[in-house]
Amino acid sequence: MPSYSFTLNGKRVTVEAPADMPLLWVLRDLLNVTGPKYGCGVGACRACTSHLDGDEIQPCVVPVADCAGRKVTTIEGLADGDELHPVQQAWLDCDVAQCGFCQPGQIMATAALLKKTPRPTDADIDRIENVCRCGTYSRIREAIKKAAAGS
Amino acid sequence: MIDALFDAVTNRRNPAAHRPLIQIEPARVRGEERLLARQLSRRQFVVYSVAATTLTVAAPLGCDGSTAEGAEEPADGSRSSTSDVLVTGTDAEMLVLEVTTANRVVVRLPRVEVGQGVTTAVAMMIAEELDARLADVDIPLADARKEGNQFTGGSNSVSSLYGPARQLAATARAKLVTAAARQWHVPARTLRTRGTRVFAPDGRSATFGSLTRSAARITRPAVSTQPKPASKHQVIGRPTTRIDARDIITGKAKYTGDLTVAGAKPTVVARPPTLGGKVVSVDSRAARAMPGVHAVVQIDGGVAVIAETFHHAFQARDALRIEWAPGPLANVSDAQIRSRLRAAVPKLQSPPRGSAQTEAEFEFAFVSHAPMEVLTAVADVRTQRAEIWFSSQTPQSAREEIASATGLPVSKVRVHVLRGGGSFGRRLNYDAAIEAAQISKKARLPVKLMWSRADDIRHGRMRPASHHRIRASHAQGRVVAFAHATASVSESFDKQGLSAQGGVRSAVRAPAAAPLPSDSGLYNFGRLSGDSGSVDLAIPLGAWRSVDSGTVRTAEEIVVDEVARSLGKDPVAFRRTTLRSKAVKAVLDKVAAAGKWGRSMPPGHAQGVAVHEEYDSCVACLVEIDAVDPKNPRVTKVVMAADVGTAVNPRGLEAQLMGTAVDGISTILRAGLHIDRGAVRESSFADFHYARQRHAPQHFEAHIMPSRRDPGGAGELGVPAAAGAVANAYARATGTKPRRFPLDF
Numbered sequence: 001m002p003s004y005s006f007t008l009n010g011k012r013v014t015v016e017a018p019a020d021m022p023l024l025w026v027l028r029d030l031l032n033v034t035g036p037k038y039g040c041g042v043g044a045c046r047a048c049t050s051h052l053d054g055d056e057i058q059p060c061v062v063p064v065a066d067c068a069g070r071k072v073t074t075i076e077g078l079a080d081g082d083e084l085h086p087v088q089q090a091w092l093d094c095d096v097a098q099c100g101f102c103q104p105g106q107i108m109a110t111a112a113l114l115k116k117t118p119r120p121t122d123a124d125i126d127r128i129e130n131v132c133r134c135g136t137y138s139r140i141r142e143a144i145k146k147a148a149a150g151s
Numbered sequence: 152m153i154d155a156l157f158d159a160v161t162n163r164r165n166p167a168a169h170r171p172l173i174q175i176e177p178a179r180v181r182g183e184e185r186l187l188a189r190q191l192s193r194r195q196f197v198v199y200s201v202a203a204t205t206l207t208v209a210a211p212l213g214c215d216g217s218t219a220e221g222a223e224e225p226a227d228g229s230r231s232s233t234s235d236v237l238v239t240g241t242d243a244e245m246l247v248l249e250v251t252t253a254n255r256v257v258v259r260l261p262r263v264e265v266g267q268g269v270t271t272a273v274a275m276m277i278a279e280e281l282d283a284r285l286a287d288v289d290i291p292l293a294d295a296r297k298e299g300n301q302f303t304g305g306s307n308s309v310s311s312l313y314g315p316a317r318q319l320a321a322t323a324r325a326k327l328v329t330a331a332a333r334q335w336h337v338p339a340r341t342l343r344t345r346g347t348r349v350f351a352p353d354g355r356s357a358t359f360g361s362l363t364r365s366a367a368r369i370t371r372p373a374v375s376t377q378p379k380p381a382s383k384h385q386v387i388g389r390p391t392t393r394i395d396a397r398d399i400i401t402g403k404a405k406y407t408g409d410l411t412v413a414g415a416k417p418t419v420v421a422r423p424p425t426l427g428g429k430v431v432s433v434d435s436r437a438a439r440a441m442p443g444v445h446a447v448v449q450i451d452g453g454v455a456v457i458a459e460t461f462h463h464a465f466q467a468r469d470a471l472r473i474e475w476a477p478g479p480l481a482n483v484s485d486a487q488i489r490s491r492l493r494a495a496v497p498k499l500q501s502p503p504r505g506s507a508q509t510e511a512e513f514e515f516a517f518v519s520h521a522p523m524e525v526l527t528a529v530a531d532v533r534t535q536r537a538e539i540w541f542s543s544q545t546p547q548s549a550r551e552e553i554a555s556a557t558g559l560p561v562s563k564v565r566v567h568v569l570r571g572g573g574s575f576g577r578r579l580n581y582d583a584a585i586e587a588a589q590i591s592k593k594a595r596l597p598v599k600l601m602w603s604r605a606d607d608i609r610h611g612r613m614r615p616a617s618h619h620r621i622r623a624s625h626a627q628g629r630v631v632a633f634a635h636a637t638a639s640v641s642e643s644f645d646k647q648g649l650s651a652q653g654g655v656r657s658a659v660r661a662p663a664a665a666p667l668p669s670d671s672g673l674y675n676f677g678r679l680s681g682d683s684g685s686v687d688l689a690i691p692l693g694a695w696r697s698v699d700s701g702t703v704r705t706a707e708e709i710v711v712d713e714v715a716r717s718l719g720k721d722p723v724a725f726r727r728t729t730l731r732s733k734a735v736k737a738v739l740d741k742v743a744a745a746g747k748w749g750r751s752m753p754p755g756h757a758q759g760v761a762v763h764e765e766y767d768s769c770v771a772c773l774v775e776i777d778a779v780d781p782k783n784p785r786v787t788k789v790v791m792a793a794d795v796g797t798a799v800n801p802r803g804l805e806a807q808l809m810g811t812a813v814d815g816i817s818t819i820l821r822a823g824l825h826i827d828r829g830a831v832r833e834s835s836f837a838d839f840h841y842a843r844q845r846h847a848p849q850h851f852e853a854h855i856m857p858s859r860r861d862p863g864g865a866g867e868l869g870v871p872a873a874a875g876a877v878a879n880a881y882a883r884a885t886g887t888k889p890r891r892f893p894l895d896f
Contacts, residue, residue: 035402135813
């Protein structure tokens with residue numbers, strides 16, 4: 001079986017996996033990194049949203065082979081030790097979560113958005129595709145604006 | 152050894168001990184539990200002390216009122232002789248509070264947390280009465296028990312826990328204070344409690360943890376064991392962040408699929424293309440030969456693959472060659488279901504002579520629960536015992552049925568309740584747990600079964616489709632009769648065997664006879680009448696947040712608007728003059744004022760309003776919609792007001808209202824399921840159009856009416872008002888009469 005090395009949340013990891021194995025299952029089933037959630041497996045719900053070299057990806061549709069030699073960041077790697085990332089802090093301040101299942105993905109999507117668009121408009125926020133079945137969208141919007149204002 | 156002493160905490164018992172209301176339909180659950188919760192909350196609660204080395208107290212919960220099995224009531228109302236009431240340990244039918252030597256307050260909660268915030272609300276009740284820091288309170292979820300009320304549903308958790316939880320903590324506090332007084336040789340009444348510590352007037356202090364061993368021996372507290380009056384509340388009623396918020400945002404919160412217990416292996420099931428289809432033959436050779444595959448077993452619902460990772464499991468599943476027999480609905484599609492429903496609606500009563508009629512018919516499509524976390528269950532079934540981990544609103548029934556499905560005695564089945572990634576009623580049923588147990592037994596392997604999203608959407612469960620016929624009769628400017636007849640799909644598997652779904656007897660069945668619509672008497676509408684019919688289909692259904700009210704009351708609120716229009720009255724003004732309840736008028740007035748009802752709007756934009764009353768609570772919702780493009784409407788603003796009695800956590804209540812607003816937007820505008828020749832057409836969030844950020848209101852506000860009443864229910868409350876308001880706003884913006892939901896379908 002081929003082996004792939006990449007940087008996961010700042011640490012180098014090597015996994016033996018089929019080339020087409022989605023990063024999501026590499027993370028969850030081989031590396032026991034369970035912050036990225038399975039919600040659909042087809043990139044539609046975006047509960048697994050993480051970063052590849054700082055850009056937003058949906059690990060459920062990214063083959064592990066595409067990650068070789070690159071930097072993967074999941075929700076577990078977003079904070080700086082105990083210091084929450086500003087987006088996480090905004091999420092905490094606004095008490096965004098209900099069931100919480102989609103929130104790692106929502107936070108990672110927002111962190112990626114703010115990197116490219118530090119002052120997102122409502123229209124920019126509307127383009128976030130991540131589904132929240134609990135319907136926390138209003139608090140997500142509030143938290144995004146708060147994180148943007150603080151950065 | 153654990154035994155129990157009866158403390159003279161209270162002198163009342165409910166003579167009519169009710170059995171747990173688990174295996175009954177939602178309407179009864181709602182009605183009876185609400186009633187019981189109200190009765191319970193207005194009397195004192197028994198608190199037992201458990202003889203343990205650390206302070207441990209227990210309160211009976213819910214439907215079984217005040218008695219614990221085996222407990223003997225002392226004749227003099229004081230302590231009794233030792234009884235064996237708690238010898239069953241974690242199986243006791245109690246809410247149990249323990250103060251650990253590490254200064255943690257632990258309350259093992261017989262409810263499930265699925266996002267509704269019940270763990271935070273209970274932690275607040277405990278922190279309030281103990282004077283503990285919220286951060287020192289842990290609320291783990293209790294394993295399935297044999298007795299007592301472990302049902303999460305009917306929006307009754309807070310109301311059923313409010314009395315017992317506070318009494319429990321108040322009793323524990325009294326014992327801690329008494330223990331400190333004895334230790335310091337000072338009068339107990341001079342001591343104060345704050346921040347999980349007891350303070351003496353001279354400045355000495357001790358943590359609860361340091362006092363817990365001596366407090367465990369206190370049988371007669373020297374200070375009051377009564378909960379505080381509402382006027383003294385410092386935690387209850389204060390907007391509070393979820394106790395698990397940090398775990399969630401750092402990815403630490405564990406759901407069933409995140410567990411690594413028992414060496415359970417990833418498992419998926421190949422399911423039939425049609426609902427209830429059956430395996431005719433399987434060729435699993437190619438699948439078994441694939442790397443990482445541990446086992447392939449056939450079960451009622453399809454063919455299960457157990458593999459090293461979910462990737463391997465999905466790949467092997469797709470390599471199975473299965474011949475399927477079509478399910479019982481293979482010739483049934485939406486059009487036929489709709490016409491059967493229409494035909495099944497009972498006739499309306501004749502209108503009063505001389506009255507004018509406003510009549511309307513409505514259709515609601517099937518709707519998936521689609522919680523973000525798909526159904527997942529870990530099962531480790533051995534020859535002598537079984538252990539299951541999953542998120543369940545009904546773990547006691549699940550335990551019994553898992554026992555029955557595996558041929559084990561109930562006592563040999565352990566069910567661990569996990570937090571759920573959403574539910575909306577879906578986790579009332581335990582299809583996946585039974586299926587996982589069957590697979591584990593057959594494969595002789597511990598399994599972590601996960602339904603794919605396509606499994607979840609294509610194989611149910613779902614809110615039943617329904618048809619509504621409503622007639623408001625008016626004369627001389629007022630409504631003199633209001634009639635509402637419905638028909639909905641009811642789940643019938645008599646001939647097929649619901650075992651295909653892994654839920655032989657579903658925990659909450661579609662009621663054989665639904666509650667009569669229009670019986671709430673929300674409005675002064677003269678003579679009310681209602682009737683309901685049903686169409687039996689072998690289709691996996693389930694109670695969906697707000698159950699029948701989500702369609703019945705939504706349809707009625709649309710008709711209320713249409714009556715107002717035909718009488719030439721403003722929808723808010725008309726409701727104000729016809730609503731019976733002051734509380735409902737008050738929430739309506741609140742949204743009308745806060746939402747600037749009647750403000751001028753550009754063409755294609757409009758406001759809409761609706762109200763609802765249930766669970767001893769009421770709510771109003773005002774929305775603004777931009778329907779300039781009627782095919783692509785956007786709700787831009789939502790203002791809600793709710794009176795739920797005491798709002799334990801106003802921030803949690805606001806979250807629940809926010810969620811119901813998005814449910815209303817979704818079910819009215821876009822989200823539904825089609826049935827095409829016996830199969831659900833949709834298969835993911837790409838085609839099941841639950842709202843995303845671009846469909847959610849840019850502005851949301853919730854107003855919580857001040858109240859010192861005991862809490863009512865809140866989790867489901869907002870759905871009918873939100874759905875009704877969205878439909879009414881759309882009607883006003885477009886000049887149309889919306890009749891079939893979702894509108895864009």
